[in-house]
Amino acid sequence: MFGVMRIVNLAHGALAVLAAYGVLVLVRTGITAPLVALFIVVPLMVALGYVLQRTILQRSLSESPLPSLLVTFGIAIIIENLLLVTQSANQQRFSLGWLDTASLTLPGDIRIGVFPLIVLLFAVLALGTLSLVMRNTQFGRLVRAVSDDPATASLTGANPQHIYGLAAAIAFGLVAVAGFANGVQSGFNPTSGNLLLIFAFEAVIIGGLGSLWGTLLGSIILGVVQTVAAQFDSTLFQLAGHVVFLLFLVFLPNGLIRRRSRQ
Amino acid sequence: MTHNNTSPRVQRFDRFSIAGLGISFVLVIVLAVLPYYVPIGSTRDLTNLFIYIILATSWNLLAGFGGMVSIGQQAYIGLGAYGIVMIAGLAGFNQLLAIPLVAIACGVIALPISYLAFRLTGGYFAVGTWVIAEVFRLVTIRFPELGGGSGISVAPMTGVDRDMRIAIAYWAGLVVTAVVISAVVLIARSKLGLALTAARDEPVAAATSGINVVFAKRVVFMIAGAAAGAAGALIAISTLNVQPTAVYGVQWSAYMIFIVVIGGVGSIEGPIIGAVLFWALQVMLADYGGFYLIGLGILGVMMVLFAPGGIWGLITRRRRVDFFPISYRLDIPMQKDPAKKAATP
Numbered sequence: 010m011f012g013v014m015r016i017v018n019l020a021h022g023a024l025a026v027l028a029a030y031g032v033l034v035l036v037r038t039g040i041t042a043p044l045v046a047l048f049i050v051v052p053l054m055v056a057l058g059y060v061l062q063r064t065i066l067q068r069s070l071s072e073s074p075l076p077s078l079l080v081t082f083g084i085a086i087i088i089e090n091l092l093l094v095t096q097s098a099n100q101q102r103f104s105l106g107w108l109d110t111a112s113l114t115l116p117g118d119i120r121i122g123v124f125p126l127i128v129l130l131f132a133v134l135a136l137g138t139l140s141l142v143m144r145n146t147q148f149g150r151l152v153r154a155v156s157d158d159p160a161t162a163s164l165t166g167a168n169p170q171h172i173y174g175l176a177a178a179i180a181f182g183l184v185a186v187a188g189f190a191n192g193v194q195s196g197f198n199p200t201s202g203n204l205l206l207i208f209a210f211e212a213v214i215i216g217g218l219g220s221l222w223g224t225l226l227g228s229i230i231l232g233v234v235q236t237v238a239a240q241f242d243s244t245l246f247q248l249a250g251h252v253v254f255l256l257f258l259v260f261l262p263n264g265l266i267r268r269r270s271r272q
Numbered sequence: 273m274t275h276n277n278t279s280p281r282v283q284r285f286d287r288f289s290i291a292g293l294g295i296s297f298v299l300v301i302v303l304a305v306l307p308y309y310v311p312i313g314s315t316r317d318l319t320n321l322f323i324y325i326i327l328a329t330s331w332n333l334l335a336g337f338g339g340m341v342s343i344g345q346q347a348y349i350g351l352g353a354y355g356i357v358m359i360a361g362l363a364g365f366n367q368l369l370a371i372p373l374v375a376i377a378c379g380v381i382a383l384p385i386s387y388l389a390f391r392l393t394g395g396y397f398a399v400g401t402w403v404i405a406e407v408f409r410l411v412t413i414r415f416p417e418l419g420g421g422s423g424i425s426v427a428p429m430t431g432v433d434r435d436m437r438i439a440i441a442y443w444a445g446l447v448v449t450a451v452v453i454s455a456v457v458l459i460a461r462s463k464l465g466l467a468l469t470a471a472r473d474e475p476v477a478a479a480t481s482g483i484n485v486v487f488a489k490r491v492v493f494m495i496a497g498a499a500a501g502a503a504g505a506l507i508a509i510s511t512l513n514v515q516p517t518a519v520y521g522v523q524w525s526a527y528m529i530f531i532v533v534i535g536g537v538g539s540i541e542g543p544i545i546g547a548v549l550f551w552a553l554q555v556m557l558a559d560y561g562g563f564y565l566i567g568l569g570i571l572g573v574m575m576v577l578f579a580p581g582g583i584w585g586l587i588t589r590r591r592r593v594d595f596f597p598i599s600y601r602l603d604i605p606m607q608k609d610p611a612k613k614a615a616t617p
Contacts, residue, residue, distance in 0.1 A: 016395065069577060078341045079533055079576045082529060083533075086569040087573070207403055210400075210403070214396065248411070251403050
């Protein structure tokens with residue numbers, strides 16, 4: 010969604026981890042189960058996204074990418090150290106009870122974890138909804154118009170800053186869900202946002218910049234490569250992902266799905 | 273003097289830059305004899321200051337002049353540190369002579385890396401350099417000869433006692449700092465520097481006026497890699513212990529960015545001021561760890577938003593001051609407020 014503002018949010022991974030800790034705090038205090046807590050944290054992150062965009066990120070938007078990069082990187086460092094100071098550096102993990110280990114057995118004795126399947130379905134659903142909204146609704150048209158040319162869009166009555174805020178809100182809400190899913194699947198600690206950001210970035214480049222479905226495809230490729238590499242040597246999974254990314258950069262720098270050129 | 277007092281004139285050296293050069297020379301001499309007068313702990317701390325200045329100055333060359341925001345310079349810091357491990361530690365080469373070798377090697381390695389990284393721009397370039405740094409780290413820890421994931425220690429120089437060893441690391445740091453700052457000053461006022469700032473501010477216009485934008489950026493990318501490599505070598509020599517997570521850590525990029533942003537991006541003086549401030553705060557607030565970085569992060573974000581020129585920008589807001597003569601100025605003596613910046617260097 011940050012494609013709308015044409016900025017790269019270096020705090021994306023840190024925000025996912027922040028959301029995961031939000032859920033963790035709610036669970037720890039005994040208020041709710043993790044899934045219920047998610048329904049509290051996501052709206053909070055959505056609100057945070059809007060407010061942060063309107064107050065801080067908006068100011069950093071300019072012709073040069075430098076200010077927005079520095080600001081989002083600063084936010085990432087702030088979040089990471091805030092979590093380190095308040096939550097300790099320990100690895101944390103959510104448990105959803107039976108869902109953690111539940112699996113479906115397909116013919117041929119192939120087992121598929123139920124939770125990863127739910128996450129995949131959610132991702133497809135979210136992407137599908139998003140691309141439908143972007144293509145067919147008034148809001149989607151507004152977002153695309155503001156993304157292409159904020160000045161002209163505002164002449165026709167659109168409020169670019171409000172649209173940016175909404176885009177950031179959606180992005181923050183999705184990143185909160187991602188942070189939670191990662192928390193169930195692999196666990197997290199205050200610094201795991203770095204790796205999340207790198208993986209997300211690699212998926213975007215492999216899939217092709219600006220393409221929603223390309224990103225999904227890129228994520229799947231990256232995930233499969235990492236998992237297969239980990240089968241041979243469990244310490245290899247990160248390196249294998251990076252190497253695949255670099256290979257794409259060398260041989261297919263535009264990614265798998267090239268967005269139709271705008272100009 | 274052919275011109276009278278009220279006619280405009282174009283000049284590079286003014287009283288500030290002449291004073292600046294004078295102060296620099298005196299400062300270098302004072303710093304050179306300092307280890308004889310201060311406790312050895314301070315000498316060690318000051319070596320860290322030199323490392324920060326080297327890193328910040330070279331990152332500023334990359335981002336402030338070249339417009340390339342890298343968060344992967346730790347790739348070369350790690351390479352530089354492990355270069356010392358290999359050349360001096362394992363091959364038994366003299367540590368001091370190894371520093372320039374390691375720096376040159378890092379610069380050369382940055383060349384093929386630039387072909388990868390330059391396929392990305394803006395924020396994607398930033399994260400791309402980070403991925404490359406991660407690859408360097410992950411490959412390094414696969415070599416058990418280099419200590420694997422737990423790191424390796426560097427054998428101290430033979431025939432030198434501990435205090436002398438710390439002082440030697442300090443002097444090496446001072447020399448590298450002076451070389452890096454001089455190099456950046458010379459680059460900034462050269463044709464290459466002008467090409468870079470032009471390419472940073474308006475790449476298309478720069479390219480159409482005959483500037484080889486990619487070449488200029490590549491040269492700077494290599495120089496910044498060499499400087500970061502030298503800093504990594506200094507880290508290895510002064511700490512005698514190289515750990516992959518420490519030398520390849522992204523925290524170095526965070527330090528570089530905060531130092532440059534707080535000091536003043538795009539100037540020579542800014543990164544030095546920022547490094548001194550960062551270092552002084554770190555020495556004073558060492559016990560606060562995380563809170564220190566949170567505070568720096570908030571300060572850095574505020575600076576970007578409200579004082580994009582950093583501390584140096586605030587100092588020179590009223591009057592253009594260049595302690596390092598990198599640009600020509602038009603002086604119109606009669607005008608009340610000549611401080612309106614014509615262009616950032």
